Amino acid sequence: MRIEIISTGDEIVTGLVVDTNAAWLSALLLEQGWQVSRRVTVGDSLSDIKQALQESAHRADVVVVCGGLGPTADDLTAAAAALAFDQPLALFPEWLATIEARYASRGRAMAHSNAKQAWLPTACAILDNPVGTACGFVVHHPASHGQCQLFFTPGVPFEFKQMVHEQVLPRIKQRAGAHVDTELRRFYTFGIAESALSDKLDQAPWPPGIELGYRSAMPFIELKLIGHGATFADMDAAQARLLAEIHPWLVGQGDLAPTQQILALLAPRPLTLYEGASRGALLAYCHDYPALEAHFCHTLAADLDQLSSPANGLSLTIGTAGPAGVPLLLGVDGVWIGQTLAVSHPDPESVRHILAFAALDMLRRHLQGLPILADYQTLVRTAERHQDATD
Structure with a gap:
């Protein structure tokens, strides 16, 4: 039609x-x-x-x-x-x-x-x-x-x-009636450039009637698998091929934004946020979450080892910017996992959103039982921290 x-x-x-x-x-x-x-x-x-x-x-x-x-x-x-x-x-x-x-x-x-x-x-x-x-x-x-x-x-x-x-x-x-011309499947990646995705995904043609679209939606790259009269089997095969290529950077799929998907995984557990360099970007992603406590502080540490958070419950802390980058810390009931990330981007607002989602991605990975620290192509990790209450 x-x-x-x-x-x-x-x-x-x-x-x-x-x-x-x-x-x-x-x-x-x-x-x-x-x-x-x-x-x-x-x-x-x-x-x-x-x-x-x-x-x-x-x-x-x-x-x-x-x-x-x-x-x-x-x-x-x-x-x-x-x-x-x-x-x-x-x-x-x-x-x-x-x-x-x-x-x-x-x-x-x-x-x-x-x-x-x-x-x-x-x-x-x-x-x-x-x-x-x-x-x-x-x-x-x-x-x-x-x-x-x-x-x-x-x-x-x-x-x-x-x-x-x-x-x-x-x-x-x-x-x-029952006729649908187009099927759309959405996938979201983080920590990889659009050009790098293109190098991986555009080398071989997609099946007839199926195309792949890209959209930069800071801080994500949204990938749209679009089928024009394609069979479900062809769409499933194309999706399997796509996921095999983007799996390390996949942070969500479907119609819900990745941030909403993460909070749906978390519910109903309480979450505490402490923000410095992201200046409210993390709160903006989470503000509709009912079990949320948020704090902004411009005096949070710039050194990952000096960053602190509560010993109980779940917390995310984004420190202030220092020579090595910005420290991010996930607290899980007396266990702290953190990293310092150096973000190279010309737009300060985009940097804040990248930092905010990098912190949320640590939470996502924890909730899904994955290694907390991901290997991103577009972010440089300059420090790591793994600590529990007995250290």
Whole structure:
């Protein structure tokens, strides 16, 4: 199934507003098994929007159009749809009554310009918007490949996302039936560069219908194994090949972020954090964990041997930066395992996130029964510490 997205608005074309709606929708559809084929951005021009609608309707099975449904003169999407598909605008009294009722419930009179939002292409079907005055609508248009379904949605992100979840996505699923074009499997690595992964993974082609995608998501490299109509057996074989190559640096897989996966392993045990050089980055990863106690202190030691933490329970401590790097210490009921890491990165914020996750990775490895200290390619270990209460 071919899906395209059209975003409208001068503010998006000029860069004054970032088109987060299209990015969010593309990711959501990919998770559901459909990869968007094309995304188009069009300014507030009646002829340009009309042309974009006709071109996408000719190519695609489904088109999602975002923006241009407001009450002002530059909101032209409904008019463009009427022209593009020879469906003159008509008043939909039921939506006009809905707008009037919403204003009345707030003790306000409806502005005359809002009536424009109830004039829609003649043969369309309304998509309810429970939180705004701009309804969405659906137009069906015959195309060379069958019939194209075009969904028109408002551009306000909160309204758009709710409408997609409640109105658009169920209709796309109904049209697709049991057929899924795309399967996506996610894997996260830490401590290895994207170029090094490419050297390992791109030397031999993947099976037909399967491709590997890369995304830098500091401090991780996310790998996406994408199957386009591939069999489950082929996907499983490709996954086994991928895991064999990346196993030393694999820190998570699936739709949950690695940090969430680690905290799920930990629950419900209490965790105490002490932060220095990471300046709250570790807390940011863990702040939703209910059994958390966190402290920030700029006077924590820079020497790994001088770093301390409680003798009971689980704790992670990130010291301050010193000549050898930053010390990290995991405390587990009177046993302390630590390392000092030298991080070479030009962005200080990225350094803080690298340090924070390196500490969390020590916890992950403990929880999974692995050696606590990993061998990273992108981080240099300058010191180690293994100590228990009897030492």
